[in-house]
Amino acid sequence: MQKKIGEMKSQFKDYRLTPQRKLVLEIFMENKERHLSAEELYQLSREKGEDIGLATIYRTLELLEELGLLQKMNFGDGRSRYELVPEDVQDRRHHHHHHLICLECNSILEVEEDLLSQLERVVEEKHNFQIVNHYLQFFGYCPSCRQDGKKDK
Amino acid sequence: MQKKIGEMKSQFKDYRLTPQRKLVLEIFMENKERHLSAEELYQLSREKGEDIGLATIYRTLELLEELGLLQKMNFGDGRSRYELVPEDVQDRRHHHHHHLICLECNSILEVEEDLLSQLERVVEEKHNFQIVNHYLQFFGYCPSCRQDGKKDK
DNA sequence: TTTGATGCAAATGGTTTGCATCGGG
DNA sequence: CCCGATGCAAACCATTTGCATCAAA
Numbered sequence: 001m002q003k004k005i006g007e008m009k010s011q012f013k014d015y016r017l018t019p020q021r022k023l024v025l026e027i028f029m030e031n032k033e034r035h036l037s038a039e040e041l042y043q044l045s046r047e048k049g050e051d052i053g054l055a056t057i058y059r060t061l062e063l064l065e066e067l068g069l070l071q072k073m074n075f076g077d078g079r080s081r082y083e084l085v086p087e088d089v090q091d092r093r094h095h096h097h098h099h100l101i102c103l104e105c106n107s108i109l110e111v112e113e114d115l116l117s118q119l120e121r122v123v124e125e126k127h128n129f130q131i132v133n134h135y136l137q138f139f140g141y142c143p144s145c146r147q148d149g150k151k152d153k
Numbered sequence: 154m155q156k157k158i159g160e161m162k163s164q165f166k167d168y169r170l171t172p173q174r175k176l177v178l179e180i181f182m183e184n185k186e187r188h189l190s191a192e193e194l195y196q197l198s199r200e201k202g203e204d205i206g207l208a209t210i211y212r213t214l215e216l217l218e219e220l221g222l223l224q225k226m227n228f229g230d231g232r233s234r235y236e237l238v239p240e241d242v243q244d245r246r247h248h249h250h251h252h253l254i255c256l257e258c259n260s261i262l263e264v265e266e267d268l269l270s271q272l273e274r275v276v277e278e279k280h281n282f283q284i285v286n287h288y289l290q291f292f293g294y295c296p297s298c299r300q301d302g303k304k305d306k
Numbered sequence: 307t308t309t310g311a312t313g314c315a316a317a318t319g320g321t322t323t324g325c326a327t328c329g330g331g
Numbered sequence: 332c333c334c335g336a337t338g339c340a341a342a343c344c345a346t347t348t349g350c351a352t353c354a355a356a
Contacts, residue, residue: 231319
């Protein structure tokens with residue numbers, strides 16, 4: 001069950017939950033499957049008839065990431081993208097899913113399973129490195145592109 | 154055993170192995186452990202007394218990545234970084250090592266082992282996605298920062 | 307009323323590009 | 332000669348910042 005934006009005030013201890021910040025959160029809620037860039041958020045906000053400055057969007061994204069509500073990511077297309085961090089993992093700041101990035105059509109599929117726990121433990125032990133989070137991307141060819149282009153060799 | 158730059162001509166089928174391109178490769182050879190940015194390459198080249206334009210460096214990096222000799226990566230510091238792809242994996246374009254990125258001192262350790270093969274197979278099968286490469290980063294605290302700051306909870 | 311938040315525009319900084327020139331084959 | 336490669340400067344573009352204004356507690 002999804003927490004409503006209004007109920008998120010507790011997360012904003014020293015910050016104000018302004019209309020602009022609500023708006024950004026709202027857009028993320030309505031686009032859970034997407035990885036939005038600042039510019040895309042700007043466009044989506046105008047489509048909703050709202051007026052919000054691009055600079056404010058950047059500042060809001062920075063804040064929401066600090067609060068652990070958003071995760072910043074980079075897909076190599078020259079701009080940062082963000083996605084909503086699921087409630088149940090916000091505390092631990094662990095983000096247990098990965099991305100399948102198609103080299104042909106640039107689509108991004110999400111893989112929900114997280115099979116890295118054991119691997120993390122191996123690495124932690126071997127290198128005495130305390131792991132807080134991980135980020136895994138797979139590059140290759142998605143089902144539909146494999147069919148079209150016969151990328152399969 | 155490392156291939157010499159002079160022996161790399163075969164990789165440059167339709168391109169010229171110019172002094173500038175040799176220089177860039179040479180710097181990567183001498184800094185295998187580092188993840189160099191364009192600007193850093195520029196600095197290192199001047200330290201060697203060579204004169205090469207920054208634009209040429211960018212164009213060279215793009216080319217070398219296409220040829221599979223370099224891997225482009227992003228550590229979230231606002232600039233792209235590159236590292237030499239080991240010979241024995243250049244063909245398959247697989248890059249079998251990962252990064253441990255310290256959130257405290259920003260150091261980057263490399264983990265040589267690759268334990269993702271089985272995981273890749275699971276994902277490929279489950280999602281019918283042909284994986285060509287993967288990229289894995291671990292975020293946390295390195296040994297020395299754990300000691301200093303007692304980040305360990 | 308005070309302090310954080312916003313919006314605009316200007317500045318920043320990494321990267322790309324246009325174009326004249328250079329140089330190897 | 333020709334065509335790819337280079338260098339310089341200008342252009343680009345995502346992101347950041349300065350500052351005056353706004354608004355909620």
